[in-house]
Amino acid sequence: MMNPSQGRGLGSGGGSSSGRKQGGEAVVEMFPSGLRVLVVDDDPTCLMILERMLRTCLYEVTKCNRAELALSLLRKNKHGFDIVISDVHMPDMDGFKLLEHVGLEMDLPVIMMSADDSKSVVLKGVTHGAVDYLIKPVRMEALKNIWQHVVRKRRSEWSVPEHSGSVEETGQQQQQQQRGPAVSGGGDDGVDDNASSVNEGNNWRSSSNNSRKRKEEEGDEQGDDDASNLKKPRVVWSVELHQQFVAAVNQLGVEKAVPKKILELMNVPGLTRENVASHLQKYRIYLRRLGGVSQHQGNLNNSFMTGQDASFGPLSSLNGFDLQALAVAGQLPAQSLAQLQAAGLGRPAAMISKSGLPVSSMVDERSIFSFDNSKPRFGDGIGHHHGQQQQTQQPQMNLLHGVPTGMEPRQLAGLQQLPVGNRMSIQQQIAAVRAGHNVQNSGMMMSLAGQQQVPFPRGGPQSSIRQPMLPNRITERSGFSGRSSVPESSRVLPTNYTNLATQHSSSAVAFNNFQQELPVNSFPLPSAPGLSVPPAQVRKPHSSSSYQEEVNSSEAGFTTPSYDMFSNRQNDWDLRSIAFEAHQDAESVAFSNSEAFSSSSMSRTNNNTTVAATDLGRNQQQTLPSMVPHHQVYGNGPNGGGGSSSVRVKSERDTAAMAFHEQYSNQEDLMSALLKQEGVAPVDTEFDFDAAYSIDDIPGLIGLKAD
Amino acid sequence: MDLVQMQKSLQDYTKSLFLEGVLDSQFLQLQQLQDESNPDFVSQVVTLFFQDSDRILNDLSLSLDQQVVDFKKVDPHVHQLKGSSSSIGAQRVKNACVVFRNFCEQQNVEACHRCLQQVKQEYYLVKNRLETLFKLEQQIVASGGMIPAMELGF
Numbered sequence: 003m004m005n006p007s008q009g010r011g012l013g014s015g016g017g018s019s020s021g022r023k024q025g026g027e028a029v030v031e032m033f034p035s036g037l038r039v040l041v042v043d044d045d046p047t048c049l050m051i052l053e054r055m056l057r058t059c060l061y062e063v064t065k066c067n068r069a070e071l072a073l074s075l076l077r078k079n080k081h082g083f084d085i086v087i088s089d090v091h092m093p094d095m096d097g098f099k100l101l102e103h104v105g106l107e108m109d110l111p112v113i114m115m116s117a118d119d120s121k122s123v124v125l126k127g128v129t130h131g132a133v134d135y136l137i138k139p140v141r142m143e144a145l146k147n148i149w150q151h152v153v154r155k156r157r158s159e160w161s162v163p164e165h166s167g168s169v170e171e172t173g174q175q176q177q178q179q180q181r182g183p184a185v186s187g188g189g190d191d192g193v194d195d196n197a198s199s200v201n202e203g204n205n206w207r208s209s210s211n212n213s214r215k216r217k218e219e220e221g222d223e224q225g226d227d228d229a230s231n232l233k234k235p236r237v238v239w240s241v242e243l244h245q246q247f248v249a250a251v252n253q254l255g256v257e258k259a260v261p262k263k264i265l266e267l268m269n270v271p272g273l274t275r276e277n278v279a280s281h282l283q284k285y286r287i288y289l290r291r292l293g294g295v296s297q298h299q300g301n302l303n304n305s306f307m308t309g310q311d312a313s314f315g316p317l318s319s320l321n322g323f324d325l326q327a328l329a330v331a332g333q334l335p336a337q338s339l340a341q342l343q344a345a346g347l348g349r350p351a352a353m354i355s356k357s358g359l360p361v362s363s364m365v366d367e368r369s370i371f372s373f374d375n376s377k378p379r380f381g382d383g384i385g386h387h388h389g390q391q392q393q394t395q396q397p398q399m400n401l402l403h404g405v406p407t408g409m410e411p412r413q414l415a416g417l418q419q420l421p422v423g424n425r426m427s428i429q430q431q432i433a434a435v436r437a438g439h440n441v442q443n444s445g446m447m448m449s450l451a452g453q454q455q456v457p458f459p460r461g462g463p464q465s466s467i468r469q470p471m472l473p474n475r476i477t478e479r480s481g482f483s484g485r486s487s488v489p490e491s492s493r494v495l496p497t498n499y500t501n502l503a504t505q506h507s508s509s510a511v512a513f514n515n516f517q518q519e520l521p522v523n524s525f526p527l528p529s530a531p532g533l534s535v536p537p538a539q540v541r542k543p544h545s546s547s548s549y550q551e552e553v554n555s556s557e558a559g560f561t562t563p564s565y566d567m568f569s570n571r572q573n574d575w576d577l578r579s580i581a582f583e584a585h586q587d588a589e590s591v592a593f594s595n596s597e598a599f600s601s602s603s604m605s606r607t608n609n610n611t612t613v614a615a616t617d618l619g620r621n622q623q624q625t626l627p628s629m630v631p632h633h634q635v636y637g638n639g640p641n642g643g644g645g646s647s648s649v650r651v652k653s654e655r656d657t658a659a660m661a662f663h664e665q666y667s668n669q670e671d672l673m674s675a676l677l678k679q680e681g682v683a684p685v686d687t688e689f690d691f692d693a694a695y696s697i698d699d700i701p702g703l704i705g706l707k708a709d
Numbered sequence: 710m711d712l713v714q715m716q717k718s719l720q721d722y723t724k725s726l727f728l729e730g731v732l733d734s735q736f737l738q739l740q741q742l743q744d745e746s747n748p749d750f751v752s753q754v755v756t757l758f759f760q761d762s763d764r765i766l767n768d769l770s771l772s773l774d775q776q777v778v779d780f781k782k783v784d785p786h787v788h789q790l791k792g793s794s795s796s797i798g799a800q801r802v803k804n805a806c807v808v809f810r811n812f813c814e815q816q817n818v819e820a821c822h823r824c825l826q827q828v829k830q831e832y833y834l835v836k837n838r839l840e841t842l843f844k845l846e847q848q849i850v851a852s853g854g855m856i857p858a859m860e861l862g863f
Contacts (some may be wrong), residue, residue, distance in 0.1 A: 045789055117792030
């Protein structure tokens with residue numbers, strides 16, 4: 003479905019032929035291959051592994067062990083890469099700085115990765131605009147799907163804002179987008195200019211940039227959305243244009259500014275209402291973001307407009323947030339960003355190198371603001387969040403960094419454009435994907451749905467936030483991958499879950515003292531499938547007999563060990579297994595999902611199941627986990643493997659083990675089986691999983707049980 | 710030992726490493742990345758890991774031996790070691806690093822020393838085991854055999 007013929011293209015490989023296929027077609031024939039990836043990590047081991055994995059995915063990989071080098075590579079060849087993967091902790095430059103720079107200057111999607119799964123760091127990734135956050139060790143599955151970020155970004159750049167909320171919408175999204183203008187304002191948006199948009203929609207279509215395809219699609223309102231969306235030519239928001247825009251908005255009052263009126267005020271020939279609407283949405287997001295953190299509308303505004311003479315560094319840092327946020331949100335066309343940068347700064351590249359990477363230099367930021375200060379503060383219009391107009395960027399930045407929570411609610415509050423529909427769809431998606439386990443999340447998702455408007459899939463900083471991400475992902479996936487919902491979820495899994503897992507595991511870790519026991523799992527089970535696994539160390543040594551007992555008593559039919567291991571496993575496991583699962587087809591995914599739940603529940607019930615499997619190496623205190631349980635871990639490989647494995651297992655274990663293996667017989671892949679097993683760490687903790695997730699309630703599990 | 714026996718030994722040995730938790734499934738991922746076009750991938754990566762880890766452990770020892778331990782220096786090292794060990798599947802090393810980091814956060818020098826010892830212990834263990842593993846593989850290859858794909862069917 004993805005048609006790579008968009009502007010910035012996806013490099014050599016992007017040839018997805020299908021064009022207009024909706025729903026589940028074999029979308030990406032060739033598309034992801036040749037995706038040009040730049041991977042940055044100071045750890046040579048990881049770098050080598052990543053390179054190899056990416057090559058195996060048929061991507062074109064450039065590796066780099068220094069952030070500075072990476073930046074210069076990117077600057078030299080702005081369109082030479084499609085996506086950047088960067089480690090967080092690097093000696094020469096903080097990964098987040100790199101992230102900002104890349105987002106700002108090149109507007110490329112950036113995936114952050116780290117062995118650090120602590121919530122704060124992941125959150126930072128999100129707030130800095132990372133499109134995803136992977137926890138090391140990174141698995142192939144997680145990398146296989148990174149292309150979606152590229153597509154998503156492109157699409158969001160093309161998408162029509164009103165209807166969109168879109169990017170993360172469900173598969174319908176494109177249709178919605180299409181429909182938006184055609185039908186009445188794509189309803190959902192909640193943007194008050196919808197009505198006007200309806201009328202204008204037709205105008206736009208015929209006018210300007212919209213491609214004919216879009217028109218056709220409008221007519222159809224079907225399929226091909228991606229292609230058409232992608233093909234729509236973009237309006238480049240030059241500095242002057244933006245200034246005109248801002249002036250118009252100010253004149254109307256930010257809260258009241260309607261695309262139609264703005265368009266009229268601006269009186270720019272060739273500019274469509276759609277362009278304005280989309281830009282407005284971005285601008286609003288930008289303002290919210292600013293407002294949420296600090297209130298320097300004015301400053302932000304200035305930076306937004308592009309500092310004219312300010313050194314690039316400071317400007318970029320400022321812009322980084324805003325523009326990046328917007329860019330990441332996919333609202334701000336890459337070109338615009340670049341333009342803004344370029345326009346304001348002369349040659350950004352030049353500037354950057356000049357100033358080194360002063361992204362964080364707060365001081366400079368002030369100077370940036372100085373030149374463009376007459377901009378009225380939009381804060382007024384915006385209301386609540388932008389109380390304070392003149393603040394140094396610094397505080398703001400800090401806030402941005404550190405206070406995502408503050409931002410989020412504001413964003414939520416502020417994002418008026420979030421169509422209700424988004425939420426619904428998101429929820430639905432989630433529900434669909436997560437079957438029984440959305441119960442707890444739905445609330446979160448709902449609340450965060452608004453937040454999701456920023457269409458970039460970022461590593462969710464918190465489990466709750468993450469939740470919404472999932473839906474978004476899901477919707478997006480469905481939107482453009484045309485896969486079935488399940489695959490989408492799976493797709494989500496690797497990234498979202500990864501993040502989610504990260505979240506949880508990090509929390510788990512945070513709560514748990516590694517030396518100690520009990521991972522306190524305050525995260526609801528569903529939100530963190532398996533994430534809430536307590537640290538391995540916690541595991542208490544269990545006798546094999548108890549293990550077996552547990553196994554036998556496994557409710558779901560999964561042997562206890564698996565669950566325990568599952569729940570106990572630390573983040574990386576979760577991520578991996580989930581990612582792993584994710585790549586499986588729907589059923590696997592479902593399987594893993596349910597497993598997660600079941601395991602959680604199991605863990606609940608089987609606190610002490612050592613499940614040696616999980617113990618493998620996990621439990622620091624155990625030098626050699628009992629051998630027996632270990633068998634489980636690597637018990638079954640692919641379906642066929644069951645037989646042989648079971649033989650041996652049987653000899654060493656009891657039937658429980660067999661049952662365990664059988665559970666995995668559905669696994670198509672050895673790895674997933676392994677992962678699952680691996681993941682099962684002895685859960686000794688008392689998770690707070692409560693009754694919310696009884697294994698029986700989990701549809702997937704039930705199915706498994708039957709096995 | 711004939712080829713088949715060697716291959717069986719290799720398999721058993723590898724399995725034992727998994728069973729003991731010395732290696733985890735990430736190692737399998739590495740093995741899967743190895744193919745005809747990259748026949749030595751695993752050993753290359755692992756060798757790189759050893760080199761890098763030796764350096765890190767050294768730095769850690771030095772840092773912890775200071776009069777005043779600068780945890781801001783210690784932590785990144787441990788973090789990196791955690792990342793690289795987890796990337797190659799050295800599970801126990803990684804776990805030891807996790808514990809280590811906790812103590813770093815608490816700035817508990819004494820405990821950190823112990824953790825370092827633990828990490829080193831696990832590291833030398835995995836290093837030793839992997840070196841043995843590679844030797845077994847070499848023997849097989851030298852005898853004209855193929856290294857059997859890991860069948861974790863046990």
